[in-house]
Amino acid sequence: MAIVNRGFVGRRDRMADRLPPGQYSTLDFPVLSAEPTPVLPLDSWRLTIQSSDHRAHSLRWRDFLALPHRDITTDIHCVTRWSKFDTRWRGVAFDDLLAVLPWPPDAYVMAHCYGGYTTNVPLTDLTDGRGWLADTFDGEPLAPEHGGPVRLLVPHLYFWKSAKWVRRLRFMPHDAPGFWEERGYHIYGDPWREQRYS
Ligand SMILES: Nc1nc2c(c(=O)[nH]1)N[C@H]1C(S)=C(S)[C@@H](COP(=O)(O)O)O[C@H]1N2
Numbered sequence: 001m002a003i004v005n006r007g008f009v010g011r012r013d014r015m016a017d018r019l020p021p022g023q024y025s026t027l028d029f030p031v032l033s034a035e036p037t038p039v040l041p042l043d044s045w046r047l048t049i050q051s052s053d054h055r056a057h058s059l060r061w062r063d064f065l066a067l068p069h070r071d072i073t074t075d076i077h078c079v080t081r082w083s084k085f086d087t088r089w090r091g092v093a094f095d096d097l098l099a100v101l102p103w104p105p106d107a108y109v110m111a112h113c114y115g116g117y118t119t120n121v122p123l124t125d126l127t128d129g130r131g132w133l134a135d136t137f138d139g140e141p142l143a144p145e146h147g148g149p150v151r152l153l154v155p156h157l158y159f160w161k162s163a164k165w166v167r168r169l170r171f172m173p174h175d176a177p178g179f180w181e182e183r184g185y186h187i188y189g190d191p192w193r194e195q196r197y198s
Pocket residue numbers: 029030031032033034035078079113115117145146147159160161162163164165
């Protein structure tokens with residue numbers, strides 16, 4: 001019995017270690033959208049990467065599918081205080097996207113979405129396997145309400161940085177606020193430092 005108890009407490013402790021301050025863990029997957037879910041047929045879908053001097057590189061759906069895809073299992077943390085452990089995604093690592101870019105990137109990225117939402121992320125938070133373009137959740141094509149066909153996934157930052165329905169990734173030499181950052185959310189959004197609001 002003592003061993004069973006210790007094992008149980010140990011597991012609980014490890015889960016608590018994974019919960020940033022002020023968060024609770026949930027098994028639900030809430031939908032949080034500032035805009036209606038856009039209808040995005042795959043044959044007209046485009047992902048455009050834009051340099052700070054206005055060069056553009058566009059991918060069609062088949063180009064995106066041809067990029068290397070990897071599996072990711074990660075915890076996610078929403079600023080409204082829910083966290084969800086061990087979410088399973090598949091998508092393209094930002095590193096693999098950068099590898100096909102014809103020009104060097106800049107230090108910051110503004111993600112622009114179908115529907116108008118924007119959010120800013122430093123490039124260093126997207127590289128080294130920390131940022132993804134996800135098209136699959138739990139083994140299924142990413143559902144429209146969760147950002148399908150493709151959303152940004154930056155799990156180490158609050159989930160508002162994980163832009164749904166991403167359409168354009170615009171490189172910038174300097175940081176600039178996106179939709180929520182202009183409305184009082186923190187410019188960076190580290191859940192471990194509780195960077196909720198500015
Ligand atoms: N395009 C777009 N992306 C978005 C949002 C949004 O309103 N529009 N909300 C953000 C916020 S605040 C959160 S918490 C997550 C929610 O993702 P989910 O609806 O898949 O849970 O998406 C983020 N990405």
